[in-house]
Amino acid sequence: MVMIETKAERMVINLGPHHPSMHGVLRLLVTLDGENVVDCEPVLGYLHRSMEKIAENRTVIQYLPYVTRWDYIATMFTEAITVNAPEKLANVPVPKRASYIRVIMLELSRIANHLLWVGPFLADVGAQTPFFYIFRERELIYDLFEAATGMRMMHNYFRVGGVAADLPYGWVDKAQDFCEYFLPKVDEYERLITDNPIFRRRVEGIGTISREDAINWGLSGPMLRASGVKWDLRKVDHYECYDDFDWQVAWDSGGDCMARYTVRMREMRESVKIVQQALAALPGGPYENLEAKRIASGPKSEWSAPDYQFISKKPSPTFKIPNGEHYVRMESSKGELGIYLIGEDSVFPWRWKIRPPGFVNLQVLPQLVRGMKIADIMAILGSIDIIMGEVDR
């Protein structure tokens, strides 16, 4: 068919670093031909805070308050990986109760993250209202976090060998109440959003990534699972105590924004299942490794001495990261969150490389938006789920 070609000057438009839908300070240099996107070049680094370098002269305990600032939406994951890395390198055992508490916190954090994904994603395609609804549930999760950790977002709760404090009295009941309350709310979101024809048209077939591409680009998390790869580190690596629970990996073969939406909605349900099972089966005992040692060695234990009881009952600030290097990863809400840690038998790590899922997932953006409309940039970028704090670190 012969088409009339319009010869128009291409327009380079600068989206960001401050733009309503750039999720923080992402900057995109977009080349437009009318409404069509010809090219797109992300510019990063506006939120770079030297998180890796800071780690090199902090002990783990000193560094923990920093890490929640990587991904400030799914805060528990950053803390978990920060303690997991030295734990695995030093072979610090984690008591069962601590592991359960961690899983509960991680899954609640995953729910909070997916909630704060679905709202802005809908806002990105133009519907403002879900953004207000999600805060309703997220607030309850943050209340739970506050009750257990004392902080709503920057918890500083995980410790090498366990968690900083046991769950307060009544917390488990509250968390169970939340789970019962939350599942019908997910149904509500699905009723409100999933079958909305305008929404379907905006996200179906948009930003499609094939299975091969998704693997080759190194995508992880919901981005990967939405392209038909059943890859969830919780199942693959068997870390913490995820094997104790009965749950499914949420995945979809669509590869488009709609598939990513369904995967995340399903993951919220699965997370609730995990939390419910973990709450029901929450074992007793110590919530922290040194405490476990104290209990195990009886009343005359050296851990009961004043030094350990009062001064450094909690994991010691002088915890030495042993010699050696390794890579530790976990399934955060956005994908594979990893730490490449090199220790040299010092309280400080020699190298602390962070592998943020958002950064790796974001690199696929230019390929996805080429040839789409300008409005699709927002839908695709929204579906990737980036947090600039984590992308730039």
Add this chain to the structure above:
Amino acid sequence: MNQGIDLQASFVEALTQLGVPQAAARAAWMPLPMLVVIIGVTMGLLVSVWLERKISAAAQQRIGPEYIGPLGMLAPVADGLKLVFKEDIVPAKADPLLFTAGPVIVLLPVFLSYLVVPFGQNLVITDLGTGVFFWIAMGSVQPIGLLMSGYSSNNKYSLLGGLRAAAQSISYEIPLALSVLAVVMMSNSLSTIGIVDQQTGYGILSWNLWRQPVGFVIFLISALAECERLPFDLPEAEEELVAGYQTEYAGMRFGLFYIASYVNLILASLLASVLFLGGWSFPIPMEQIGTWLGVDAGGALWQFAAAGIGIGMILLKTYFFIFLAILMRWTVPRVRIDQLLDLGWKFLLPVALVNLLLTAALKLAFPVAFGG
């Protein structure tokens, strides 16, 4: 058909009795309805803004404005005052003339269109023979203003927004005009008064809504697109274009856009109720109620009551449509530009054409029911 109260005639008569010449009395009358309509529209605007805030708050589980006046009713006034007192900024590289003219050209046609909006048999500024056509013509002036402000802002978001506004207005004006045309065909009149008169015979049953269901839906969709409200608010799509053609505007220049958009919404709702819901007519004809109650249809008190109820009715219908539009805005996502144009050209336009032809055929076949 009784004529209802004729304020103009009474006013002129009263003045001539005082010894004022006829012509002077007529001239003295002229600014009065305009003033009343402008004040009325401004009040309607404030109410709509307040409703938007309250309804959106209710939809989003918030409270909305609460402390600015009772139930936050003064919030729109506070908004307006804030805009008045803000610094008036013209970007350094903008074209100051076009930049200023843009919002004015957007605002003026909307207010001019109120010339033909009837609130009762004689409660209209002027009963133009071209009536609704005047409104459509005025409506097509608006995108010129939008394009102007988008182009003169020297901002790429504004330019895209202005272009989108133009494309959108052009695409949705045609189905809008066609759906109005079907009504006009049934009414044998372009005049808004004539269109309402034709719908008064049997109360709610004679409203055009029942005879033009397809036209009604087309009108609502196109009017929503003309008003640039979600799901069709692409020209100012916040997530994509920051604020579209309004990006560089601040202070009262922005206020003019703001006023224009809400006044346009009220206007479209008013015309939707005039064209399809029988305008000021009560669901049961007022004459009928009058005979049931045994009141003299020509009596001043009854006339006054009937006019009051008429104004109440048209406002009720109008605010029903405004409520729908507001609810829609806070419920649905935004369509994409190609989907918007597809809907306009490939769906609404053919359907509106078929609807028009169908109306014509029905008019020939059943002249009694379809205004032969």
